[in-house]
Amino acid sequence: MESLITAIPGWNEDAAFGFNQGTLVMLLGAIICCIVIRFILSNYISDMFLKLGIKQKIALIAIRDSSGTLGTAISSGIMMIIIQNTVSIEQAKFPIILEDVVLPLIELIFYFTLIFWAFKLVPAIYAIVDRLDGEGDMEGTTKTLISALESMMRFFIVAFGSVLIAGSLGFDLSAILAGLGISGIALALAAKDSISNIFGAITVLLDRPFKVGDWVVIGSSEGEVIEINLRTTQIRTSIDSVVTFPNASLVNTAIENYGLRRWRRYQPFLHLDLDSNPESVEKFCDDLLKSIEENEKTTKKEASFVRVQALGPQAIEISCNLYWDTSSGTEEKELKQDFLLGVMKLAKSLDLHFFEPRLRRQK
Numbered sequence: 001m002e003s004l005i006t007a008i009p010g011w012n013e014d015a016a017f018g019f020n021q022g023t024l025v026m027l028l029g030a031i032i033c034c035i036v037i038r039f040i041l042s043n044y045i046s047d048m049f050l051k052l053g054i055k056q057k058i059a060l061i062a063i064r065d066s067s068g069t070l071g072t073a074i075s076s077g078i079m080m081i082i083i084q085n086t087v088s089i090e091q092a093k094f095p096i097i098l099e100d101v102v103l104p105l106i107e108l109i110f111y112f113t114l115i116f117w118a119f120k121l122v123p124a125i126y127a128i129v130d131r132l133d134g135e136g137d138m139e140g141t142t143k144t145l146i147s148a149l150e151s152m153m154r155f156f157i158v159a160f161g162s163v164l165i166a167g168s169l170g171f172d173l174s175a176i177l178a179g180l181g182i183s184g185i186a187l188a189l190a191a192k193d194s195i196s197n198i199f200g201a202i203t204v205l206l207d208r209p210f211k212v213g214d215w216v217v218i219g220s221s222e223g224e225v226i227e228i229n230l231r232t233t234q235i236r237t238s239i240d241s242v243v244t245f246p247n248a249s250l251v252n253t254a255i256e257n258y259g260l261r262r263w264r265r266y267q268p269f270l271h272l273d274l275d276s277n278p279e280s281v282e283k284f285c286d287d288l289l290k291s292i293e294e295n296e297k298t299t300k301k302e303a304s305f306v307r308v309q310a311l312g313p314q315a316i317e318i319s320c321n322l323y324w325d326t327s328s329g330t331e332e333k334e335l336k337q338d339f340l341l342g343v344m345k346l347a348k349s350l351d352l353h354f355f356e357p358r359l360r361r362q363k
Contacts, residue, residue: 018093018094018095019093019094019095020092020093020094022092023086023092023093023094026082026086027082027083027086027094030078030079030082030083031079033078034075034076034078034079035075037071037074037075037078038068038071038072038074038075039071040071041067041070041071041074041075042067042068042070042071043067065120066117066120066121069113069116069117069120070113070117072109072113073110073113073114073116073117076106076109076110076113077110077114079106080103080106080107080110083098083099083102083103083106084103087099087103104168104169107168108165108168108169111161111164111165111168112161112165114161115157115158115160115161115164115165118157118161119154119157119158119161122150122153122154122157123150199247199248199251200246200247200248200249200250200251203247203250203251204228204233204247204250209250209255209257210225210255210257210259210260211225211228211259212225212226212227212228213225213259214257214258214259214260215257215258215259215329216235216255216256216257216258216259217255217256217258218235218243218245218250218253218255218256219253221235221237221243221245222235222237222238223235223236223237223238223243224236226242229247231246231247232244232245232246232247233245233247233250258329259327259329260327261327262327263299263300263323263324263325263326263327264323264324264326264327264332265321265322265323265324266320266321266322266323266324266336266339267319267320267321268320268339268340269309269317269318269319269320270317270318270320270343270354271312271315271316271317271318271354271355272284272315272316272318272347272352272353272354272355273315273316273352273353273354273355274311274312274313274314274315274316274355276316276352276353277351277352280350280351280352281308281316281318281352283350284318284346284347284350284352285306285307285308285318286306287346288306288320288342288343288346289304289305289306291342291346292304292306292320292322297324297325297326297335298322298323298324298325299323299324299325300323303321303323304321304322304323305319305320305321306318306319306320306321307319314355315355316355322339
């Protein structure tokens with residue numbers, strides 16, 4: 001910096017406003033440079049982020065609206081560094097107001113705009129989660145968790161920014177940090193459970209062990225996930241009761257998620273009358289297995305079978321084993337219905353009857 005000033009012709013000659021010529025030219029050049037930098041960042045930095053493939057509208061708006069603030073922060077930071085180096089040069093001549101007023105003011109502008117930029121950029125977290133999620137539109141529960149994460153980030157930004165601004169205004173940072181440390185410990189102890197549950201909710205978001213609509217087993221409870229909140233997760237059981245879990249407990253609990261199955265296994269047992277024609281029973285098994293193998297929605301066909309399992313005292317027991325190529329519980333029910341109706345039609349065409357204990361007793 002000193003070599004640049006002294007390289008200016010007539011650098012030590014007096015100029016206007018209490019500056020010598022070298023100092024004044026240097027500061028004017030710095031001002032012009034900072035204005036150009038702010039203009040470039042304000043108009044082109046959003047285009048640079050857009051090239052990364054960000055699609056979330058709220059993230060695009062956040063990046064666009066914060067570009068000007070970032071430009072101001074960077075340009076004021078550069079100006080602050082230049083003035084700090086200028087006032088440290090013995091040969092530099094400048095009015096005392098530059099060091100006592102202008103430099104602290106620019107430093108305050110730098111910290112304030114930097115914090116304001118970070119605050120405005122928080123909604124861009126939607127773009128990060130969208131990249132991690134990779135499934136297109138986000139669920140309502142995911143948006144709820146993102147809102148919680150946004151609130152936490154804003155809190156830390158404001159807390160950290162307040163310390164920086166207080167330091168630039170001349171307050172004793174050691175006393176402030178000590179006070180924040182004591183207050184933080186007290187707050188953490190008082191809200192330990194709530195904080196644990198919030199971090200548990202964030203863990204659920206990042207790890208994605210389940211989502212709303214999945215059928216899960218958590219501990220001794222089994223049911224459909226109906227809601228994921230900041231503090232708790234709720235599932236509705238098969239008897240229509242609702243079980244509520246603190247999110248903190250989910251971090252250390254084994255979770256079995258039926259919704260993540262790649263296929264669905266179906267093992268029905270069919271019971272035919274004991275006096276059924278053996279040839280018809282054999283044809284029934286062969287034709288039913290053939291229909292399973294020809295069904296486009298079945299998979300693992302080599303492991304599928306339809307066999308006579310046992311001859312009981314009153315009925316012929318036929319064991320079936322097949323796999324549906326679906327991860328949807330609703331589609332699985334529809335496929336089961338089609339399969340069972342097909343079984344009924346096939347049995348009727350072969351004049352086979354299913355075992356009915358009540359009819360057997362009447363005979």
